[in-house]
Amino acid sequence: MALVGGAVSWPYAARAQQLGKPRRIALIHSGIPADKLTQQDGPFWIRRLYAELRVLGYAEGANLTVERYSAEGHSDRFASVAAAVVSSNPDVIVSNFNALVKAIMKATATIPIVGLTGDPVSDGLISNLARPGGNLTGASIGAGGAMGSKRLQILREAVPAASNVASLFGSSAEQQRSGITPGVKIITDVNEAQLRATFAEMAEQKVDAVLVSETGSFLAQRTLIVALAAQHRLPAMYPYRDYAEAGGLMAYAPDLAELAKRLASDVAQIFKGVNAGDIPFFLPTKFDLVINLKTAKQLGLTLPPAVLDFASEVIE
Structure with missing residues (x-):
């Protein structure tokens, strides 16, 4: 896990101050090391997620703390990583990969989870895309094969x-x-x-x-x-x-910029009090x-x- 702050440009910092209460995200990846899950070094969708959160007024180093975790490609670590994340009690958990999301859901039924997943229905994460229920929402990179x-x-x-x-x-x-x-x-x-x-x-x-x-x-x-x-x-x-x-x-x-924008919107809605399970799961429209x-x-x-x-x- 790494906690990283950074310089924030004035317009985003000003809006972040207006939004008030500091928020805390746990960002988890199934494979990429935690110290690479940053605005500079992360994969494309994570870099865009940070950018979209800034547009919505949530800027790391101003009113947003990001805790970073990784299973580093080891599926046998999913349960322990999930337990570590849940014990830190963040406001929102953002994760990729169905099996890792499933491990997090086993560890908590209350902390909101925003997932970038494969097919969440066929893999049993949710039963309904329009109303996921429980504590999970997010975006799918594609259904089935x-x-x-x-x-x-x-x-x-x-x-x-x-x-x-x-x-x-x-x-x-x-x-x-x-x-x-x-x-x-x-x-x-x-x-x-x-x-x-x-x-x-x-x-x-x-x-x-x-x-x-x-x-x-x-x-x-x-x-x-x-x-x-x-x-x-x-x-x-x-x-x-x-x-x-x-x-x-x-x-x-799928257009990962589109998906990242939706994930950031999900996080912002949850920060404002919307239940994760009431936010429809997003399917890509652009490829x-x-x-x-x-x-x-x-x-x-x-x-x-x-x-x-x-x-x-x-x-x-």
């Missing part, structure tokens, strides 16, 4: 010569929810040695493209994963724009394909015009 299937489709369209596509997952349950079966590789203990071994194995098996799942511990290792894909000259499709920003070939995801054209050129790929036309953003 639709996102994984769409990513696989775009990857095949981008690399039509690829006949042996591998798919990396962090658990069997995640793979089963995705409905994806070809070339499945499951890495439950995500570390450098395992990732290097998996990519070496894919090279031996003559894999010619790879799909990376939404596992939070993969995101924490995105720099290494992107480097290994480049080393083995593997075109790859990723689940978040953070990978493309780090040099990955392409990423297809982005981000392509790193520099990486495509390094791989010797000429992407089809239809794929480039579909892209929301091209990184030169």
